[in-house]
Amino acid sequence: MGESGIGARVQRVEDRRFITGKGNYTDDINRPGQLHAHFVRSPHAHARIRSVGIAEAQAAPGVVAVYTGNDLRKFVPTSDDLEESPIGDLICGWLIHSKNGEPMKAGSHPAIARDTVRHVGDQVAVVIAETKRQARDAAELVEVDYEVLDAVADPLKARASGAPQVHDVATGNLVYEWELGDKAKTDEAFRNAHHVTKLNIVNNRLVPNAMEPRAAIGDYDPGTGVFTLYVTSQNPHVARLVLSAFVGIAPENKLRVIAPDVGGGFGSKIFIYAEEVVCLWAARRLARPVKWNADRSEAFLTDAHGRDHVTDAELAMDEKGKILGLRVHTTANMGAYLSTFASAVPTYLYATLLSGQYDIPAIHAEVDAVYTHTAPVDAYRGAGRPEATFVVERLVEVAAREMGIDPASFRKRNFVKKFPHQTPVIMSYDIGDYAASLNKALELIDYKGVGKRKREALKRGKLLGVGLSAYIEACGIAPSKAVGSLGAGVGLWESAEVRVNPVGTVEVLTGSHSHGQGHETTFAQLVCDRLGIPLDQVSIVHGDTDKVQFGMGTYGSRSGAVGMSAISKALDKVVAKAKKVASHLLEAAEADIEFKDGKFTVAGTDKSLDWSAVSLGAYVAHGFPSDEIEPGLKEGAFYDPVNFTFPAGCHVCECEIDLETGKTEVVNWVAVDDFGVIINPMIVEGQVHGGIAQGVGQALLEGCVYDEAGQLVTGSFNDYAMPRADDLPNFQVDVTVTPCPSNPLGIKGCGEAGAIAAPAALVNAITDALGHEDITMPATPQRVWRALQKSKMPAAAE
Amino acid sequence: MPSITITVNGREVTSEVEPRTLLVEFLREQLRLTGTHVGCDTSQCGACVVHVGGRAVKSCTTLAVQCDQAEVTTIEGLARDGVLHPMQEAFREHHGLQCGYCTPGMIMAAVDIVNRHGMPDEKTVREELDGNLCRCTGYHNIVKAILAAAEKMQGAGQPIAAE
Numbered sequence: 037m038g039e040s041g042i043g044a045r046v047q048r049v050e051d052r053r054f055i056t057g058k059g060n061y062t063d064d065i066n067r068p069g070q071l072h073a074h075f076v077r078s079p080h081a082h083a084r085i086r087s088v089g090i091a092e093a094q095a096a097p098g099v100v101a102v103y104t105g106n107d108l109r110k111f112v113p114t115s116d117d118l119e120e121s122p123i124g125d126l127i128c129g130w131l132i133h134s135k136n137g138e139p140m141k142a143g144s145h146p147a148i149a150r151d152t153v154r155h156v157g158d159q160v161a162v163v164i165a166e167t168k169r170q171a172r173d174a175a176e177l178v179e180v181d182y183e184v185l186d187a188v189a190d191p192l193k194a195r196a197s198g199a200p201q202v203h204d205v206a207t208g209n210l211v212y213e214w215e216l217g218d219k220a221k222t223d224e225a226f227r228n229a230h231h232v233t234k235l236n237i238v239n240n241r242l243v244p245n246a247m248e249p250r251a252a253i254g255d256y257d258p259g260t261g262v263f264t265l266y267v268t269s270q271n272p273h274v275a276r277l278v279l280s281a282f283v284g285i286a287p288e289n290k291l292r293v294i295a296p297d298v299g300g301g302f303g304s305k306i307f308i309y310a311e312e313v314v315c316l317w318a319a320r321r322l323a324r325p326v327k328w329n330a331d332r333s334e335a336f337l338t339d340a341h342g343r344d345h346v347t348d349a350e351l352a353m354d355e356k357g358k359i360l361g362l363r364v365h366t367t368a369n370m371g372a373y374l375s376t377f378a379s380a381v382p383t384y385l386y387a388t389l390l391s392g393q394y395d396i397p398a399i400h401a402e403v404d405a406v407y408t409h410t411a412p413v414d415a416y417r418g419a420g421r422p423e424a425t426f427v428v429e430r431l432v433e434v435a436a437r438e439m440g441i442d443p444a445s446f447r448k449r450n451f452v453k454k455f456p457h458q459t460p461v462i463m464s465y466d467i468g469d470y471a472a473s474l475n476k477a478l479e480l481i482d483y484k485g486v487g488k489r490k491r492e493a494l495k496r497g498k499l500l501g502v503g504l505s506a507y508i509e510a511c512g513i514a515p516s517k518a519v520g521s522l523g524a525g526v527g528l529w530e531s532a533e534v535r536v537n538p539v540g541t542v543e544v545l546t547g548s549h550s551h552g553q554g555h556e557t558t559f560a561q562l563v564c565d566r567l568g569i570p571l572d573q574v575s576i577v578h579g580d581t582d583k584v585q586f587g588m589g590t591y592g593s594r595s596g597a598v599g600m601s602a603i604s605k606a607l608d609k610v611v612a613k614a615k616k617v618a619s620h621l622l623e624a625a626e627a628d629i630e631f632k633d634g635k636f637t638v639a640g641t642d643k644s645l646d647w648s649a650v651s652l653g654a655y656v657a658h659g660f661p662s663d664e665i666e667p668g669l670k671e672g673a674f675y676d677p678v679n680f681t682f683p684a685g686c687h688v689c690e691c692e693i694d695l696e697t698g699k700t701e702v703v704n705w706v707a708v709d710d711f712g713v714i715i716n717p718m719i720v721e722g723q724v725h726g727g728i729a730q731g732v733g734q735a736l737l738e739g740c741v742y743d744e745a746g747q748l749v750t751g752s753f754n755d756y757a758m759p760r761a762d763d764l765p766n767f768q769v770d771v772t773v774t775p776c777p778s779n780p781l782g783i784k785g786c787g788e789a790g791a792i793a794a795p796a797a798l799v800n801a802i803t804d805a806l807g808h809e810d811i812t813m814p815a816t817p818q819r820v821w822r823a824l825q826k827s828k829m830p831a832a833a834e
Numbered sequence: 835m836p837s838i839t840i841t842v843n844g845r846e847v848t849s850e851v852e853p854r855t856l857l858v859e860f861l862r863e864q865l866r867l868t869g870t871h872v873g874c875d876t877s878q879c880g881a882c883v884v885h886v887g888g889r890a891v892k893s894c895t896t897l898a899v900q901c902d903q904a905e906v907t908t909i910e911g912l913a914r915d916g917v918l919h920p921m922q923e924a925f926r927e928h929h930g931l932q933c934g935y936c937t938p939g940m941i942m943a944a945v946d947i948v949n950r951h952g953m954p955d956e957k958t959v960r961e962e963l964d965g966n967l968c969r970c971t972g973y974h975n976i977v978k979a980i981l982a983a984a985e986k987m988q989g990a991g992q993p994i995a996a997e
Binding site (some may be wrong): 048063297719721726727764783 | 838938966971975
């Protein structure tokens with residue numbers, strides 16, 4: 037099915053509703069009789085709650101209820117009464133052990149603070165009223181008596197003796213002290229080194245800022261006892277699991293979670309948040325639907341942030357520039373609470389990628405995870421892998437420069453060339469051709485012409501720099517058994533069900549969730565490819581726990597490699613059964629039935645039936661013995677991958693720095709990625725563009741800043757610089773392809789590559805222009821201008 | 835409460851509103867025209883852009899009472915008789931949207947850019963988009979879509995007004 041099958045540049049089927057204003061986002065949904073919630077949030081980073089005065093708010097117009105943390109108690113299972121015990125805390129689902137064997141120190145994380153607030157924006161009370169404005173007005177009347185305590189926002193200061201404590205359970209604010217790799221072997225490599233390159237790296241804290249702010253509607257049907265949660269979620273089934281098994285709102289069979297159209301996630305909508313819990317709980321308490329939607333200021337204060345690492349890293353080389361060893365010590369800021377998957381990000385999603393694309397014999401990584409009085413930090417586009425890539429790609433670039441070796445040649449010298457390749461940090465790379473993507477990228481950027489372009493730029497008052505980033509990432513985190521052994525509380529497979537209707541149209545129910553990725557198109561392309569039916573005869577159903585049995589959701593670029601593989605497996609079963617049906621209808625042996633381009637043919641004859649005829653045959657069930665073949669045509673599959681996938685590639689950034697203002701302009705960007713088999717090149721290119729934009733944002737513009745007292749300084753789009761259209765160039769995007777051997781479709785995943793690759797490419801370009809390495813992200817004009825004053829200017833600049 | 839009369843997507847609506855009601859709240863909550871979105875609270879993101887009297891405005895920073903007697907067009911009113919506006923077509927054709935949340939505001943702003951500039955160059959489009967944030971696309975395909983739509987709108991012999 038060439039025109040809409042695998043590899044076709046098909047226009048997206050979901051677009052029509054979005055371009056006509058007919059999308060259906062959570063905040064677009066209104067339930068009959070719905071109330072509105074507004075949260076009272078702490079203005080302090082750290083304080084004890086002496087009392088919460090709610091009387092005046094309760095008496096305000098339209099107010100139905102005001103609840104504080106102590107009100108959130110469990111329902112008595114058989115009635116609407118409350119038990120004495122509180123509902124469960126929010127949890128962190130990945131258990132990390134410190135190197136001394138102790139489990140991580142997870143502090144209590146109630147949906148509404150009971151006695152202590154631990155970051156600005158922490159929930160103190162919720163006001164529920166007839167209208168949104170009434171709830172907001174009344175929230176002003178809630179009087180909270182705080183005993184303000186000292187706070188700490190900086191992770192290094194949080195480790196100092198005498199620092200304010202975030203949770204009693206975590207002495208010295210240490211969540212865990214974790215390590216990976218062989219310390220003795222790495223120390224040995226450094227002893228034998230000819231040259232050692234050292235860097236201190238700050239990976240700046242970012243706010244994900246999906247354009248749709250978070251929202252939730254809790255609904256409860258007293259007749260059936262069924263709760264429904266409409267929520268901005270990337271993984272509604274995981275939300276249901278946590279809300280049932282841990283928070284204890286309702287058993288899973290009485291809780292339906294619907295994630296309708298979701299306006300971007302980038303990780304921040306993976307997690308289970310306090311507001312969702314409160315809306316559900318209050319919906320039952322008040323027997324009316326309760327709606328909440330965040331304004332952007334609340335998003336800045338309470339969405340899980342990303343990155344925030346401080347790292348000391350060293351790379352050891354022999355005299356020829358062959359890498360001998362890598363040593364990394366990272367302090368990771370976890371914020372005030374451990375968010376849903378936070379603990380995995382600076383450990384198994386980070387240190388396992390520190391080998392990059394390189395054959396490094398010895399690696400030792402230590403990671404200290406630290407509580408601070410700031411918003412929780414969790415997975416944000418790339419999650420650990422951008423941080424790892426930044427460490428590795430900055431180190432190799434600087435090492436090459438220090439040793440007087442061309443950075444591209446240095447990389448090639450050290451690339452992994454034979455596959456499979458076992459790194460010293462768990463991962464076994466299955467396939468790749470790193471030189472191929474690097475070479476193509478160099479050609480596209482005209483690497484040979486860089487010197488000439490630098491001279492030309494200088495005449496215009498600009499310093500030109502070129503930077504490379506040869507990144508690798510691990511996607512489709514799996515198999516479940518392996519991630520379980522690393523501490524994951526869940527399996528990371530995916531499910532799919534393919535329902536063929538009697539007329540041959542198809543519904544695919546998937547546990548993946550689309551929030552911009554275009555699954556309704558790409559998943560349907562797979563079906564068209566297999567079944568030979570047109571695109572408009574395929575519907576993709578996702579985001580509703582009542583429709584899809586279970587699923588793990590969408591993050592970590594897993595939906596192609598894992599989600600589509602599950603669909604592929606289900607399609608195999610459907611085709612196998614349809615062949616059985618066809619053999620009876622065509623009165624031929626099953627082994628003689630061939631299925632191609634939507635047609636079942638008896639081999640060597642002109643006897644054939646098309647897809648819809650066989651589908652109908654399966655449902656009318658007249659033409660085959662029902663004791664041998666069950667009527668109907670519907671199959672499901674759970675797919676658990678055999679390995680991670682390893683997308684990799686090379687991005688090259690060319691930038692120009694204005695000598696007068698320090699403003700950096702990205703003038704050219706080349707991305708050559710190896711995502712394995714590509715389903716829809718148009719969508720893949722879009723994913724790469726968006727990823728690069730977020731990476732450029734991190735490198736040039738975005739930085740989430742807390743002051744010493746833990747106040748969020750960058751709390752709005754006025755203060756937090758998001759990439760805008762005139763901050764970015766057009767991107768040159770190309771691919772090389774090595775099909776992934778670890779899944780049936782050969783897919784590796786593409787959603788995060790840009791965000792992973794880009795920061796290092798851009799900072800390498802800036803430092804190439806500057807002629808020294810002393811710059812931190814975001815490389816604002818002010819920082820670059822200051823750095824320029826330390827640069828030795830080329831003669832022509834005078 | 836003051837009473838206002840606004841023509842929204844060609845339909846006259848008279849309604850009582852609290853004076854502090856924002857145009858976007860009026861559209862979303864009172865008229866249930868939920869295609870216009872709210873992405874921030876500082877008038878920075880442009881997800882709420884609609885046309886008032888043929889000009890793009892941010893409906894999150896416009897009071898509903900300011901629009902009394904005005905003509906307002908939202909994303910829902912851009913297509914005519916089921917035929918998409920060239921800007922809508924171009925966004926789809928050039929993959930100028932992913933999650934779709936910024937898209938209504940982007941398209942409304944883009945129509946206004948082309949109406950004012952005729953055939954803008956890429957630099958102009960990028961500068962003019964300064965008030966519209968997209969977190970998904972990196973703007974690459976949005977810019978491409980606007981340039982392509984501008985060409986079509988020129989080809990149609992007149993700037994195709996939304997009104």
